Amino acid sequence: MKSYRKELFFETATRRDYINITSQVQDAVTQSGIQEGLCLVNAMHITASVYINDDEGGLLGDYDAWLEKLAPHAPTAHYRHNDTGEDNADAHLKRQVMGREVVVAITRGKLDFGTWEQIFYGEFDGRRRKRVLVKLIGE
Ligand code: ZN
Secondary structure, eight states, X not given: OEEEEEEEEEOOSSSXXXXXXXXXXXXXXXXXXXXXXXXXXXXXXXTEEEEEEOOXXXXXXXXXXXXHHHSOSOSGGGOSGGGGSOSOHHHHHHHHHHOSEEEEEEETTEEOOOTTOEEEEEESXXXXXXXXXXXXXXX
């Protein structure tokens, strides 16, 4: 069995962003040489997510509006976590809702998706350099 590890880096210009990382993950699969196996992709930060859904602009806007309704960034003083001096309590909660990681099957060297599935990096406390781990196992 082979294994392969790669880190992807992101630094968004805005506090929140939703980035389609499917081609970068497929590049890692290709580089690994693995034909049959599993691909794990996870955010290496507790204020960012990796999730799978449709790459459709309306939906991305809907996620952002929905997450802001569930856990508004402001007023920052109404979160106990922000008593530490941070202002990112909302980002921790948004990350919990959108998830930490995804696992995708690799078949004949390709990510084996369902219809319209794409892998996204969800950033909820950006404007700094952050990492995503891609770990592959297979043969
Ligand atoms: Zn925090």
